[in-house]
Amino acid sequence: MSEILPLIKKQYLLELAKERKREDERGLDEYRPLDIQVSSVEKAEGSAVVTLGGTKVFAGIKVDAGEPYSDTPNEGVMITGAELIPMAAPDFEAGPPGQNAVELARVVDRGIRESQAIDTIKLCVKEGELVRLVFVDLHILDYDGNLIDACGIAAMAALATTKMQVLEEDGTPTEEYVDLPVRDLAIPCTFVKLGDVLLLDPSLDEEKAMDSRITVATDKEQRVCAMQKGEIGGFSLDEVMQTVRTSKVKGEEIRAVMREVVQWEDSEPDTEEN
Amino acid sequence: MLHIKNKDMVVPGTFLAEGDYIHESGTYKEQGKIYANVVGITYVDRRRIRVVSLEGKYIPKQGDAVIGVISYERFNGWKVDINSPYEALLSDKDIYIGRYDSLKVGDMVYARIVRVSEIFETSLYAKRPYGKLDNGIVIEIHSARVPRLIGRKGSMIKLIKEKTGSIITVGQNGLVWIRGGKKELTAKACHMVDREAHIPGLTDRINDFLSR
């Protein structure tokens, strides 16, 4: 079917929302079935596949070394990119990332960066000269709604299971591997607004029918570390605060699942591993 | 001679028969030999062989009743997306639109295909008993499963209608319009047929599901 959402479908979703119901019978604050698999790809220093409902995304982490940014000479660098590859949906075109891909990558990046989930000081090899570069590449395989949360979860799970080679000060690789210094698990929660109702984890059709969208990312202390209002349309202050409150609770639920899968412990990570 | 049995599952390139056979849909003939060209179930009826595809997009056929979405307005009608590689045209002369009403992009119509050219230019007719869909829900199943949803002599669709009280209109292109009765239950039953069409015992399972 073309990507136009039939009006009759939009009407139906709005009616359901007014009765506080959803097409797949979920609660308004309920995530679709979530599956996280880590370490699926050998060539990547870290990787994760996340399936959220019908959405399937792949996050791959590659750790390299290079010059730091001049304003942060003793910190490592994280670079996040997303590709909405043609196989994920009928209307995804091949080519350089468009607005949607760029926004997706930047919102996922913001949650992780602002929560300081990665201890970037520990990624410094030689101040001012050599730091670790952490590339987060998001590859969308199947698009069925809510790429932001699927990608945020995949990126975080991949980072939390990344192992990188220890480097000498001059950049020579040693035989040792250590865990990437991850000290928090940032989790984004995305909502869409249908009429006056807020729905967490929108399905594909809910996304097509929405008036607007908002993402709230939280850290392990349940502080808000990133927010993004997306698409055309607006929210009232009450609505925003509602999403913040829900994100704190739901973010923690996802975090608990992730802790299990990646076996992350909430402490300063070990830097020696044999 | 036949190289497969009736109701065998085959894949493209499977050698079906050679000699005095007539090859029908889902097959092709090369140098006197007949092969399957899709993944599907083979049917042999005396000397006629065909393979019914388990997948595949809907290709417009004259006489089919379909459900589509208005995708584009033209000066004297509309382009209609009928869930096919080929879009259809509906002229404003072939649908009754009330004085205060109009068809816009996103509206859905139930229509009959009245003409299909060699290159699949497709024309629709949407006057009574066809027309604009005004309420209810529309779901999508594989067009290859439509015969299964309808059932032998309409048995499956009748069973679902009886158990749910819904009015169900099935488009040959895989779109199904449901209104009244237990709409959500009806939708679930249709999706179940779509998913499990190839697993034996479907009718009983649908019956059980709807009787709960």
Next chain:
Amino acid sequence: MKRIDGRDAEELREINIEAGVLKRADGSCYIEWGKNKIYAAVYGPKQVLPRHLERSDRAILRCRYNMAPFSVEERKRPGPDRRAVEIGKVMQGALEPAILMHYYPKSMIEISVEVLEANAGTRCAGITAASVALADAGIPMRDLVPSCASGKVDDQIVLDLCKEEDNEGQADMPVAIIPRSDQITLLQMDGKLTEEEVEKAIALAIRGCQKVYTLQVEALKKKYAGAEYE
């Protein structure tokens, strides 16, 4: 003589093929071939855009091959490089002869192959998977198109080179065939081979393709295990 990974000269790496793995795509396939991990997806037949590419008598085919940045040892920048563009073209040459293009005039079939992890032989695995994805999409074809490479390593003609063999070896030859007619639709070679070696390598690759073919058929049938129709 045993090879680097312990295989015999004519032994394939372990291959697993799954059909119908993606929700949105019209047809899809996931393949693990040795350490290769590759997805293939098909959309179509569908409307041709841009319209001027449309052909009134048949469908057109577009093939895309892409490697994810994390699929190789040194991170690869996103987007197709020249190698990927060439592979897209030869993939089209391998698959199109098997597709009954005249069934769908004025339409387009798009094939997408994504490599998530690479370990030599990605174009063969990609073609193998794409062919299953095409069948999964219900697109009429003369036959499936299995693909496999042969080559020369340590002075021996061997089947299905792994990465180490590809790096150290003396020749690499990816091949694809239409099994029913034994037509070769993909043939590339780099390295140094005598005429005899070429013939031996092609024959070996064809035997490899035939083994791959049975795996393709199995994968498609598995999706409908117990299929029945009234």
